[in-house]
Amino acid sequence: MTEERDTDIIIAADQKPELTSDWAGGDRKPFRTSYGKLMMWYFLLSDAFTFAGFLIAYGALRFSSASWPVPDRVFATMPFGINEMFPNAQAPLMFVTFMSFLLIVSSGTMVRAVQEGARENKRGVVLWMLLTVLGGAGFLACQAWEWTNLIGKENMTVTTNPFGTYTEDGYYLDPETGELTDEEVATGETYLLHVAGEAHGEAEEFEEEGAYQYATTPGDYPGYVVDGLRPDGTINPAAKRFIHRKYVVERENGDTYERVQEFGPTAFGALFFGITGFHGFHVATGVIFLLIILINAGGGVYAARMNGYEMVEKIGLYWHFVDLVWVFVFLVFYLL
């Protein structure tokens, strides 16, 4: 029970607003925009924090590693063997740049869809949204190929990272005899550990005519180690037989150390699949919602609302955000 105070505004019974219209928020909109758009912005803000959390974790783990795979070396393959046309069959960052273009262009077509919506042009909205969906689906297809290649051919998983990086200068041992060769090992250079007996689609020493054939049985050989030996000397048939070449490094004081090519930081695979996967999940969700809104737009649902296709504008905000996140994923995983 509250007392009536003289500061209260007394509204005549016939002037009282209906409860239902109260929920519409009245005539004065906060920030002069619709609730739908406002809430989309705040959802995107929260999503940005989720991605930022992941990317900051990536940064912390990268700073904590003695070495990190060089992206130019890791992301140098392309479908249909297009990378064969590049020097050393390496097409650094080319495929992922193409993926970026797909996403940027689909962002542009989305802006066009919103513009046509503002003019209440149904055909325009449907056309440009369709192109946006195609761009998004193309991006997902590219990512599917990228993942398949990394997992299936190059054996990178969330727990194994065969992309190692040298932290010291040195010279390889000859794989057959174990003698020191003049083949150089350079600090900061990234290598891919190969699996014994498997081709990796790269024109490297493994596939050249007359090249040394590495043993496929696990063990410690003069110039390399093949994974799969248990500590008690028995063979673990389930283990992937990665070949680790041996090399020798020399310190300034003349001490020499024999080293074996190590796996790269495990976190690399986990972070790569985790973060690009979470982004890909956003793209996939975006494509589904774009399709739903595309069908609704085509069916005249938004034309009837007479609000300049505001729903298209809202999904547009989401779609640009997906592109925005890719700017940062592209930055940290591929460019730096």
Add this chain to the structure above:
Amino acid sequence: MAQHLSYEDSKRGVWKGLGLLAAVTVIEVMLSLLKAAEFAENLRLLIYFASLLIIALSLYKAYFIIYEFMHMGYEVKALAMTVLLPTFLLLWGMIAFFNEGDAWRKGREKIINKNELKVPDGGEVGYIDRTDEIMFVG
């Protein structure tokens, strides 16, 4: 784009914006490929500045997408501030966590170095050279 532009102008604006984003991306990729270039191998400083430039260009792309494509530039300023200002909290997150990561690396390196220290052989036992690394073993 926005109401202040004619339809034709805003249409042209989209393609211009797309061209800009694509061009910036191409520049970023070329800067990034410097790392692999032979001549840049011994120019750590050059690669360092290239990386800073890449980050700056990415931030510019982010600004352009938010302000033009997402129309933030045409919203009420207070709306832009409620969305953009909270992201500045992340700056501290980056400073704190990157430093922490760096500290983990230093800790690991220390352990590796200590593991490689050699105990002096027979003749030197009992003699500790104060300038020698061994004094840090404790």
